[in-house]
Amino acid sequence: MASKSKKAQFDAVKTLEEVESKFEMLQILNEEGEVVNEDAMPEISDEDLQELMRRMVYTRILDQRSISLNRQGRLGFYAPTAGQEASQIASHFALEKEDWILPGYRDVPQIIWHGLPLTKAFLFSRGHFVGNQAPEGVNVLSPQIIIGAQYIQTAGVALGLKKRGKKAVAVTYTGDGGSSQGDFYEGINFAGAYAAPAIFVVQNNQFAISTPRDKQTAGKTIAQKAVAAGIPGILVDGMDPLAVFAATAEARKRAVDGQGPSLIETLCYRYGPHTMAGDDPTRYRTSEMDTDWEKKDPLVRFRKFLEAKGLWSEEKENEVIESAKEDIKQAIKEADGTPKQKVTDFINNMFEELPYNLKEQLEIYKEKESK
Numbered sequence: 001m002a003s004k005s006k007k008a009q010f011d012a013v014k015t016l017e018e019v020e021s022k023f024e025m026l027q028i029l030n031e032e033g034e035v036v037n038e039d040a041m042p043e044i045s046d047e048d049l050q051e052l053m054r055r056m057v058y059t060r061i062l063d064q065r066s067i068s069l070n071r072q073g074r075l076g077f078y079a080p081t082a083g084q085e086a087s088q089i090a091s092h093f094a095l096e097k098e099d100w101i102l103p104g105y106r107d108v109p110q111i112i113w114h115g116l117p118l119t120k121a122f123l124f125s126r127g128h129f130v131g132n133q134a135p136e137g138v139n140v141l142s143p144q145i146i147i148g149a150q151y152i153q154t155a156g157v158a159l160g161l162k163k164r165g166k167k168a169v170a171v172t173y174t175g176d177g178g179s180s181q182g183d184f185y186e187g188i189n190f191a192g193a194y195a196a197p198a199i200f201v202v203q204n205n206q207f208a209i210s211t212p213r214d215k216q217t218a219g220k221t222i223a224q225k226a227v228a229a230g231i232p233g234i235l236v237d238g239m240d241p242l243a244v245f246a247a248t249a250e251a252r253k254r255a256v257d258g259q260g261p262s263l264i265e266t267l268c269y270r271y272g273p274h275t276m277a278g279d280d281p282t283r284y285r286t287s288e289m290d291t292d293w294e295k296k297d298p299l300v301r302f303r304k305f306l307e308a309k310g311l312w313s314e315e316k317e318n319e320v321i322e323s324a325k326e327d328i329k330q331a332i333k334e335a336d337g338t339p340k341q342k343v344t345d346f347i348n349n350m351f352e353e354l355p356y357n358l359k360e361q362l363e364i365y366k367e368k369e370s371k
């Protein structure tokens with residue numbers, strides 16, 4: 001049948017354009033350390049501002065030391081964090097002790113600031129089972145290596161918190177690459193459907209190893225993926241500690257008030273390689289790109305902001321650097337002194353109730369280790 005020349009009653013392309021245009025990036029502190037969005041300024045005391053800076057400086061030193069310890073063969077798996085301090089530390093700073101963190105492999109700093117001893121972080125890097133045992137009351141899971149898997153686990157943890165009537169949230173992190181996984185969509189969708197108190201953070205550092213962000217999705221932003229799950233999503237300047245803090249604090253408030261989960265995309269950059277296992281970023285990134293992003297550095301802009309308020313000084317910064325170095329020295333010594341793991345430790349640590357085949361292997365290794 002010939003179609004009548006009727007005016008379209010709908011315009012799906014326009015709908016998409018309208019939705020995408022809403023996802024503007026939230027920035028509070030610009031690259032010069034000036035407040036450019038007074039209305040969005042979070043409530044945060046001078047002491048907390050200083051503490052946030054202290055943690056970011058400490059974490060930058062931890063990253064530098066971890067890289068050199070890895071090169072000396074004294075650490076194993078390590079995924080560098082420099083450039084992502086605002087994304088990681090300022091989001092964590094908006095949380096409370098009773099919240100649960102489900103990190104990815106690059107998110108070791110957040111679980112350290114949540115209470116995981118540095119020694120255990122080093123043991124995790126060495127693949128030692130003690131590194132996967134968080135002390136009682138430290139609500140963290142081990143860093144997830146399977147990309148995106150922590151998103152589904154977070155929906156479950158958040159639902160558990162809700163069923164127990166806890167005023168706490170489950171917070172998880174993945175990367176731009178992780179947002180392409182089925183687990184990502186399943187996690188945010190399920191949490192949305194059950195109004196589970198979760199915060200889903202995507203640290204968009206624009207590369208999944210060497211794969212650029214524009215190969216992950218046709219979407220203009222990753223934040224907009226929240227719309228399909230019926231949950232709030234926000235794109236944040238991931239180099240701006242105040243914007244990341246404000247967005248996370250808001251998301252947490254909504255979650256504990258019973259309003260369900262949120263998705264936060266933090267636009268950031270990792271200065272180093274993907275991991276210390278040998279990738280070469282110069283093969284997939286230009287030095288111009290590196291320099292442009294280093295100008296946005298979260299520590300530089302926060303330092304300027306704090307100095308203008310009389311809240312930071314070179315002296316303060318040096319104290320933090322020295323104390324970080326001292327802590328790291330002690331922790332690596334302690335890690336060195338930890339008894340080598342035995343195969344039986346490894347097996348015993350995997351299940352509460354061992355399956356029959358592992359029970360058999362356990363006996364074999366008990367016998368071997370007794371000699």
Ligand SMILES: Cc1ncc(C[n+]2csc(CCOP(=O)(O)OP(=O)(O)O)c2C)c(N)n1
Pocket residue numbers: 106145146147174175176177178179205207208209274
């Ligand atoms: C399910 C799964 N597929 C592939 C890998 C291999 N892998 C390790 S890291 C990575 C890239 C992830 O990139 P992104 O999510 O952007 O996080 P980033 O490393 O940039 O922080 C891939 C593909 C994996 N660990 N798990």
Ligand SMILES: [Mg+2]
Pocket residue numbers: 175176177203204205206207208209
């Ligand atoms: Mg990435």
